[in-house]
Amino acid sequence: MTIDKNWISLRNRNAKQFKDGLEQFIEIAKKHVNSHGEPYCPCRGCHNGKRQNTKTIYAHVIDKGFSQSYKTWVYHGEEHPNTAAIDAISNPYLFKSGSSPTAPGPEMFDAIQDVMDAFNTNKENEDEGGTSLDPEFDDLFKELNTELYPG
Template sequence: MDKSWMAINNSLTSKEYQQGVKSFLDFAMKNLGVDDEIRCPCVDCINGTKYSRQVVWMHLIRRGMASSYITWVHHGEHVPVSHPSVPNNQCGGSGEYDHTDEEPNGLEREDLHKFITLFEDAQRKVYSTCEKFSVLSFIIKMLHVKVYNKWSNKSFDIVMQVFKDILPECNQTVPWTLYDAKKFLRDLGLGYETIHSCKNDCPLFWKESANLEKCPTYDACRYKLNDDGGKKIPHKILRYFPLTPRLKRLYMSKKTAANMRWHNEKCVDDDILRHPADGEA
């Protein structure tokens, strides 16, 4: 389907753009049903809210369509996947995809669709007129403030609830609790794993030592007790940021995947130092 009309700026006057909007709405209604409301892909809503066909029409004509929404996954279009020499190079960071005749299996399609949805949610504004924060940057900022000022989990939830109450027309995808915020980041591949450590900093309670109650070197107890409820709390915790999901995200973007392959495909050995990779070290 021709989508070149999406790049037209004069959406109010261009007949080509208006015809393109009509073809998009016809496509969406054909896949979702004529009586259903559909997600609005205008530059402000970015598929965050459902409206009737007429309202979506007005939004797209007045505001324009989000240029990043190349594959209409929320409106019935299948997600194409490519399988190049570098794995997981499937979709562009701006919503662009490599089109091939190969279809992903059910699990791949589900994971990719989930990530695309989360990625779109992360780019949305906290509220419609907010120019400074996307959902993702807002959550990261608030978590940074929590850690920097040593807020309790309860304090964080209270502050977030105040924001929710006072902000106008809040985005429904904003995670307003600490639990939801951590889950949001984890699903984007930005989470971390906790590994208990000895209070003397010698070993980690990991792999073959994961179930030990005492340090194998100093015989020091792994846990300290919480006087309130008797719950075991480790003396020290290492927060490990797994590399694999982060590499997958980098290779899912056509732009960043090209940079990731640079050392193999573009690095030239001509005795000229242009990059640290050209050095002997």
């Protein structure tokens, strides 16, 4: 669904087009509320930093204007155009190994091992089996090599 946002940049906030656009926005905002029934307020004063009731949001936007930097209404249900790429970067385990260019591969584990080796120049920290005596690092490597969802 394409949302007409041209009304946001109108200087005359009493114009019919502005008020109609704001009313459509309020209807969208009503679907994205907290437990108190309050959506984020996109006015130039709140900048989506506060939740308000819809009557207050309407008054704020009429009085202060709609935040000009709020182009993608992510706080009101609109998906950011780069959501898939952001998900891949922030949570690479959403993808099976090799299905995404950002999915971690064996080279990541090698890099971690190289960094650990650089800090562990003293071989006294290894037991006879060649594993480190620091259980925290051993546990981290076990976690890294464990499938999040087996199968």
